[in-house]
Amino acid sequence: MDRLDLRGLSCPLPVVNTKRELKKLARGESLEVVVDTGTSRDNVTRMATKEGCEVEVRETEEGHFVLTITRVK
Amino acid sequence: MKEKFNDFVKSRWGIIAAGLIIGILASTLQKLGNPKNMGICVACFERDIAGSLGLHRASLVQYIRPEIIGFVFGSLVAALIFREYRARSGSAPIIRFMLGFFAMVGALAFLGCPWRALLRLAGGDGNAILGLLGLICGVGIGVLFIRSGYNLGRSRRTHPAVGAVLPLLMLGLLLLLIIKPVLSTGAPFFSAEGPGSQRANYLVALGIAVVIGFVAQRTRFCTMGAIRDVILMRDFHLGSGVMALLAGAFIMNLVYGQVHWGFAGQPIAHTNQLLNFGGMLLAGLAFALAGGCPGRQLFLSGEGDGDAAVFVLGMIVGAGFAHNFNTAGTPYPNNPPTWGWGTGAIMVGLAFCLALGFLMRRPLEE
Numbered sequence: 001m002d003r004l005d006l007r008g009l010s011c012p013l014p015v016v017n018t019k020r021e022l023k024k025l026a027r028g029e030s031l032e033v034v035v036d037t038g039t040s041r042d043n044v045t046r047m048a049t050k051e052g053c054e055v056e057v058r059e060t061e062e063g064h065f066v067l068t069i070t071r072v073k
Numbered sequence: 074m075k076e077k078f079n080d081f082v083k084s085r086w087g088i089i090a091a092g093l094i095i096g097i098l099a100s101t102l103q104k105l106g107n108p109k110n111m112g113i114c115v116a117c118f119e120r121d122i123a124g125s126l127g128l129h130r131a132s133l134v135q136y137i138r139p140e141i142i143g144f145v146f147g148s149l150v151a152a153l154i155f156r157e158y159r160a161r162s163g164s165a166p167i168i169r170f171m172l173g174f175f176a177m178v179g180a181l182a183f184l185g186c187p188w189r190a191l192l193r194l195a196g197g198d199g200n201a202i203l204g205l206l207g208l209i210c211g212v213g214i215g216v217l218f219i220r221s222g223y224n225l226g227r228s229r230r231t232h233p234a235v236g237a238v239l240p241l242l243m244l245g246l247l248l249l250l251i252i253k254p255v256l257s258t259g260a261p262f263f264s265a266e267g268p269g270s271q272r273a274n275y276l277v278a279l280g281i282a283v284v285i286g287f288v289a290q291r292t293r294f295c296t297m298g299a300i301r302d303v304i305l306m307r308d309f310h311l312g313s314g315v316m317a318l319l320a321g322a323f324i325m326n327l328v329y330g331q332v333h334w335g336f337a338g339q340p341i342a343h344t345n346q347l348l349n350f351g352g353m354l355l356a357g358l359a360f361a362l363a364g365g366c367p368g369r370q371l372f373l374s375g376e377g378d379g380d381a382a383v384f385v386l387g388m389i390v391g392a393g394f395a396h397n398f399n400t401a402g403t404p405y406p407n408n409p410p411t412w413g414w415g416t417g418a419i420m421v422g423l424a425f426c427l428a429l430g431f432l433m434r435r436p437l438e439e
Contacts, residue, residue: 007227008161008163008164008226008227008228008229009224009227010164010225010228010364010365010380011295011298011364011365012219012298012301012302012305012306012364013219013224015306016219016220016305019306036159036161036230037157037159037161038155038157039293042083042293043293046083046308046310047306047308050308063156063159
């Protein structure tokens, strides 16, 4: 699974970069995205859901968010 | 309970509710004493603060606006309650300062930030249409740069004290407003007439602003982001909040009898459409390159973003410059000249922003 580290990037770069990578995903494949703000977590989740993906969010001890995005459509 | 609230604020209805709340409260602030079509204007109110501190000498626009303070406090409270306070900084601070500076120069040529452009339209001011068109074009140019790889680099987590600086500065401003010390220099200055003297009760204004700051932090409300997301991704989430702001303010303005259609003679506005369009073109581009409208920069500052705080300081310094160097638009019954300091400053600002857009396209990995 590819991993995209988007920590420290401000709006809208986390969404733009994730969207670019999502286009390469086939159905059933997953991508791991790491962000460090609630805004990025919410924006990426909203965009990925709209793009036909399922998103699982996990918060790390350091307060970062790891998003596992799986294409289902 | 917290989770249900979180689900709601993230939803389409959540952002619509935020826009309605902001629109209704902004219109109400006008009814309670704030200047006409200026219930809330982040650019104008930061300009008033700059004047009160003596950074400019325009005696009609000097006041420590509690709305700005409340926005930061409301966002800070929301970020602490929902564990989203994260001190961060280091993403091209000097560039953000200058983007804030030129965003303010552009906004003051038009006489308002994006929030006020909407409130002016909701009050019947046709000149706001030119401002909003300029804003959309400016953000559109910013989107072209973002698509071609423009970025300001990564910020880094840092000491909590870094994120606390702007909220503490706001606390200092609040103390100045409450204590009103009398210095031999005359500072802090408070307008005796003009827009700076038109104020809602400061405790009411502060309370309303805290509510707006809280709501906006949770919903990520951003006027520039609304336009950017539509152009960049055909995403209307933030846009629906902006439309709700416009609708909420318009309906309340009708209720309060605050709608007066027309172009000439509008409150704190001018009819030089080149400056209305050009000013907001510059502001829109600067907001897009900095990643947020002036309100959003305050809310980000409240949740610990030191780079957004630098943008805010750039705006306040920019306001001082704009009035000292006569680049701000002169309101009715005067009209700013088409070829004056204002136009010159807008052109310099556009050149600066365009240069950034072309030059700052480093790959993220570097």
